[in-house]
Amino acid sequence: MISATPVSPSTPTAAKYEAVIGLECHVQLATHSKMFCGCPSDYSGAPPNTHVCPVCLGMPGVLPVINRTAVEYTLLTGLALNADIPEATKFDRKNYPYPDLVKGYQISQYDLPLVKGGWIEITVEGQTRRIHLERVHLEEDTGKLTHVSGGSLVDFNRSGVPLMEMVSQPDLRTATEAREYLRKLRTILRTLGVSGADMEKGQLRCDVNVSLRPVGQAKLGTKVEVKNLNSFRSVQRSLEYEIVRQAAALDAGETIPQETRGWVEERGVTVTQRSKEEAHDYRYFPEPDLPPIFVSADWVSTLRSRLPELPDAKRDRYIATFGLGTADASALSIDQWAARLFEDTVAAGADPKKAANWIQNDVSRLHDETSSDGHTLDAAHLAELLRLVDDGVIGISAARQVLPSVYQSGRSPRTLVDELGLAQVSDSSALEASVREVLAANPAPVADYHSGKLTAINFLKGQVMKATRGKANPAVAEDLLKKLLDE
Amino acid sequence: MSLTELSITELHSRLARREVSALEVARAHLDRIEALDPMTVRAMLTVTRDHAERQARAADARLTAGETAPLLGIPVVLKDVLTTRGIRTTAGSKILERFVPLEDGTITQRLAEAGTIMLGKSNMDEFAMGSSTENSSFFPTRNPWDLDRVPGGSSGGSAAAVGAEFAPFSLGTDTGGSIRQPGALCGVIGFKPTYGRVSRYGLIAFASSLDQIGPFTRTVEDCALVMNAIAGHDPCDSTSLQAPVPDYTAALQKEPSLKGVRLALPREYFDVEGMEPGVEAAVKAAINQLESLGAELGEVSLPHTRYGLATYYLIAPAECSANLARYDGVKYSLSIREPGAGLWDVYERSRGEGFGREVKRRVILGTYALSSGYYDAYYLKAQKVRTLIKQDFDSVFEHYDAVVGPTSPTVAFPIGAKTQDPLAMYLNDLFTIPTSLAGLPGISVPAGLSNGLPVGLQIIGKALDESGVLRIAHAFEQSTHWHTLRSPIAQMDAATARSA
Numbered sequence: 001m002i003s004a005t006p007v008s009p010s011t012p013t014a015a016k017y018e019a020v021i022g023l024e025c026h027v028q029l030a031t032h033s034k035m036f037c038g039c040p041s042d043y044s045g046a047p048p049n050t051h052v053c054p055v056c057l058g059m060p061g062v063l064p065v066i067n068r069t070a071v072e073y074t075l076l077t078g079l080a081l082n083a084d085i086p087e088a089t090k091f092d093r094k095n096y097p098y099p100d101l102v103k104g105y106q107i108s109q110y111d112l113p114l115v116k117g118g119w120i121e122i123t124v125e126g127q128t129r130r131i132h133l134e135r136v137h138l139e140e141d142t143g144k145l146t147h148v149s150g151g152s153l154v155d156f157n158r159s160g161v162p163l164m165e166m167v168s169q170p171d172l173r174t175a176t177e178a179r180e181y182l183r184k185l186r187t188i189l190r191t192l193g194v195s196g197a198d199m200e201k202g203q204l205r206c207d208v209n210v211s212l213r214p215v216g217q218a219k220l221g222t223k224v225e226v227k228n229l230n231s232f233r234s235v236q237r238s239l240e241y242e243i244v245r246q247a248a249a250l251d252a253g254e255t256i257p258q259e260t261r262g263w264v265e266e267r268g269v270t271v272t273q274r275s276k277e278e279a280h281d282y283r284y285f286p287e288p289d290l291p292p293i294f295v296s297a298d299w300v301s302t303l304r305s306r307l308p309e310l311p312d313a314k315r316d317r318y319i320a321t322f323g324l325g326t327a328d329a330s331a332l333s334i335d336q337w338a339a340r341l342f343e344d345t346v347a348a349g350a351d352p353k354k355a356a357n358w359i360q361n362d363v364s365r366l367h368d369e370t371s372s373d374g375h376t377l378d379a380a381h382l383a384e385l386l387r388l389v390d391d392g393v394i395g396i397s398a399a400r401q402v403l404p405s406v407y408q409s410g411r412s413p414r415t416l417v418d419e420l421g422l423a424q425v426s427d428s429s430a431l432e433a434s435v436r437e438v439l440a441a442n443p444a445p446v447a448d449y450h451s452g453k454l455t456a457i458n459f460l461k462g463q464v465m466k467a468t469r470g471k472a473n474p475a476v477a478e479d480l481l482k483k484l485l486d487e
Numbered sequence: 488m489s490l491t492e493l494s495i496t497e498l499h500s501r502l503a504r505r506e507v508s509a510l511e512v513a514r515a516h517l518d519r520i521e522a523l524d525p526m527t528v529r530a531m532l533t534v535t536r537d538h539a540e541r542q543a544r545a546a547d548a549r550l551t552a553g554e555t556a557p558l559l560g561i562p563v564v565l566k567d568v569l570t571t572r573g574i575r576t577t578a579g580s581k582i583l584e585r586f587v588p589l590e591d592g593t594i595t596q597r598l599a600e601a602g603t604i605m606l607g608k609s610n611m612d613e614f615a616m617g618s619s620t621e622n623s624s625f626f627p628t629r630n631p632w633d634l635d636r637v638p639g640g641s642s643g644g645s646a647a648a649v650g651a652e653f654a655p656f657s658l659g660t661d662t663g664g665s666i667r668q669p670g671a672l673c674g675v676i677g678f679k680p681t682y683g684r685v686s687r688y689g690l691i692a693f694a695s696s697l698d699q700i701g702p703f704t705r706t707v708e709d710c711a712l713v714m715n716a717i718a719g720h721d722p723c724d725s726t727s728l729q730a731p732v733p734d735y736t737a738a739l740q741k742e743p744s745l746k747g748v749r750l751a752l753p754r755e756y757f758d759v760e761g762m763e764p765g766v767e768a769a770v771k772a773a774i775n776q777l778e779s780l781g782a783e784l785g786e787v788s789l790p791h792t793r794y795g796l797a798t799y800y801l802i803a804p805a806e807c808s809a810n811l812a813r814y815d816g817v818k819y820s821l822s823i824r825e826p827g828a829g830l831w832d833v834y835e836r837s838r839g840e841g842f843g844r845e846v847k848r849r850v851i852l853g854t855y856a857l858s859s860g861y862y863d864a865y866y867l868k869a870q871k872v873r874t875l876i877k878q879d880f881d882s883v884f885e886h887y888d889a890v891v892g893p894t895s896p897t898v899a900f901p902i903g904a905k906t907q908d909p910l911a912m913y914l915n916d917l918f919t920i921p922t923s924l925a926g927l928p929g930i931s932v933p934a935g936l937s938n939g940l941p942v943g944l945q946i947i948g949k950a951l952d953e954s955g956v957l958r959i960a961h962a963f964e965q966s967t968h969w970h971t972l973r974s975p976i977a978q979m980d981a982a983t984a985r986s987a
Binding site: 093288290 | 569578589592690724813815830854866
């Protein structure tokens with residue numbers, strides 16, 4: 001993928017440099033109403049400019065009123081990130097002209113955000129690291145521009161939707177870490193129920209900052225901001241691209257200009273959007289239409305009591321209660337769907353390690369391929385499938401074969417196994433005919449075996465499995481082969 | 488006595504007794520406005536006859552049904568900075584010349600519920616920036632006492648409308664003196680309540696942390712009645728105060744007495760350069776009158792007064808630079824789009840042609856004060872001084888019930904006299920700005936004449952002590968005859984004017 005870019009791949013430059021990456025995420029909050037007015041904040045599918053009122057249109061004379069739920073969602077997020085909740089916070093005006101910004105300023109937070117600090121733990125290649133956050137603040141979303149030939153159209157349905165800005169410290173070092181950070185963040189937000197956090201729907205938007213420095217150097221390089229990232233994949237790809245691009249430039253003795261670049265998905269490249277000289281002076285000042293907010297200790301403790309079990313706690317519980325390894329526990333805990341299925345499957349009697357293994361492999365592959373078709377896997381069915389394997393009723397390959405049907409039809413594995421005749425044959429008398437046929441048809445391997453090449457039995461076993469279309473119990477088949485060969 | 492001479496209280500008793508209908512009252516005022524205003528003071532930007540007659544009929548129905556609310560059937564004029572549903576609201580600016588609001592502001596709505604009859608919208612300095620109403624994008628308003636002079640500003644149209652007897656009351660807005668100063672110059676009562684006492688929802692913002700709606704009336708009692716209708720918390724305005732609203736008329740006493748009332752006279756409000764001797768003499772006489780009513784007087788110092796203007800002219804422009812950013816030629820405002828023009832051309836042409844000189848001056852000043860590298864030296868410093876100014880008042884109020892002094896250093900000045908000198912114009916607000924910065928209630932009451940022109944006495948109270956301010960103003964008014972003096976335009980008869 002990287003070699004497809006115009007950057008010269010001649011030297012393994014990336015090894016000489018360390019990437020320093022920070023993420024700035026914007027998260028739409030799933031409140032009923034907008035940040036400062038009563039309009040519904042869920043505008044998906046609504047015709048343009050139908051979820052608007054004088055307030056979110058910024059008409060002369062209107063005033064904002066703070067959405068308490070949006071403040072609470074932000075505080076909950078802060079608590080989930082182990083962050084500080086300052087006692088006093090306020091809103092500020094961020095001034096810049098743009099046609100999608102109705103008032104000519106955005107109500108945001110400048111020096112007193114609702115949440116300060118905090119961290120997210122990510123696990124990459126078995127290594128767990130803490131990625132720290134700078135702050136989380138609350139602001140209002142802007143309208144949306146659509147450029148058409150002859151002009152631009154603006155839709156204010158999105159104007160005033162509560163938006164949480166989450167700025168990480170530059171703690172990330174690789175594109176994979178950045179993706180894992182985002183995955184973890186998304187799970188936390190969804191677990192809290194504060195956001196749909198769907199990148200494709202624009203509920204979670206992300207800009208990355210990335211700079212390179214020679215390995216071992218403390219001083220940071222010049223950072224480049226990359227915008228227009230609409231998926232986890234584009235975050236990872238754009239970072240991979242930027243790291244190679246910047247490394248090549250540094251190798252060529254060039255300096256990296258501080259700039260904002262845009263990711264072009266189709267071409268897989270980033271291009272210059274804005275240089276630092278054009279950077280805005282936002283002229284922040286306290287929003288005079290809104291009094292400061294004081295967050296009492298009582299309020300914080302009430303919110304804390306509302307926190308659900310978060311991914312890290314879940315991971316630790318899986319390790320302690322189910323004896324899972326760190327990698328399995330981490331992977332399951334950051335995927336809400338997988339975690340729920342895992343717990344339900346174990347509750348239905350399955351062995352935790354086997355359930356974890358199945359869910360992360362066959363089941364999750366199936367889920368990824370078909371998640372949009374509305375089917376789900378019943379945990380009881382998965383447990384039943386595992387039991388059929390444990391009991392020797394079917395083999396692993398038969399289980400893999402029947403899983404998609406269980407998933408799609410919603411019918412029990414037992415029934416499907418019976419219907420498809422997949423139950424494995426463990427009765428050696430029933431297998432004897434097949435085994436004898438295989439021995440008769442393969443004199444050479446039989447001779448090999450008899451001359452001392454005992455591994456020839458594996459080939460013969462494979463032939464038995466083939467002849468029985470996978471239904472033979474491999475252990476029974478092997479025993480039988482040995483018995484007949486040794487006769 | 489014609490209907491247009493009557494105060495709210497007098498009109499109310501006639502309406503309640505059904506001696507006259509609300510429609511007759513409304514028409515008498517509308518006829519007078521239409522006959523006199525265009526050729527004299529030009530207080531009105533929009534006269535809403537149809538709307539007024541509709542409201543009057545509805546009021547008559549309520550009166551017939553036996554309702555006797557104090558403002559039922561009473562005509563009012565609103566400063567054109569208060570939004571009115573379906574009726575254009577310009578804020579005195581060309582950039583909003585054709586802006587028709589989608590909804591009534593909270594106060595417009597409260598007045599409608601109280602049964603008032605809106606006669607129209609009054610002229611003002613563009614976006615309430617000015618002290619003479621000469622900054623209106625449309626035309627200057629003239630003083631009903633002398634048509635060659637200004638009515639003050641920025642609520643000059645609302646003050647002149649009451650002074651010319653076009654309406655028994657009007658609403659204005661005060662950011663640095665824009666109710667009290669025109670009240671003084673037009674010889675009427677002008678009252679700025681505590682910041683947050685009256686909802687700002689529907690008030691087109693100039694400087695959000697200072698703007699406050701308040702009434703112009705011809706008597707203190709009328710002022711109290713209007714306050715009863717407009718004061719109180721509004722969930723749509725997060726800066727409006729939760730405090731309960733007293734009955735303001737309860738503070739007014741039959742026998743004027745100020746026994747036990749302690750009044751502070753700030754040194755900085757007297758013997759000031761630029762203060763007209765006639766104004767100073769009238770105010771001193773008024774203070775003697777207060778003393779004779781039993782008030783205890785004491786000289787005090789408000790040491791940061793001299794920084795008031797500088798502080799105000801950093802904070803207010805800073806806020807306005809953001810508040811006026813929405814008028815970008817893209818949405819409801821004036822939009823100048825030439826074929827092939829880019830976005831920035833539209834912004835620049837629309838704002839360039841839509842805003843007047845004073846508005847541009849303040850937007851530039853405020854943008855500068857908020858800019859990176861200047862913020863601490865200007866905006867932040869100004870906020871700190873604002874706190875000091877507030878503390879000046881706090882320490883005086885530890886020992887006094889109210890502060891008294893002149894409203895404005897001069898009487899109404901000739902049209903054009905100060906338009907070329909913004910600083911001279913800004914000095915008009917020397918005595919009103921500190922009150923605004925401190926968020927305190929202040930009233931201007933007629934207190935005599937200087938060279939035949941009205942002088943105002945300013946009474947400043949503690950935060951939320953509107954009742955105390957009204958009580959002192961009422962005692963003064965009841966023991967003097969100044970509020971009974973009528974402007975020459977007020978004395979003009981509509982019928983005579985028409986035949987002339």
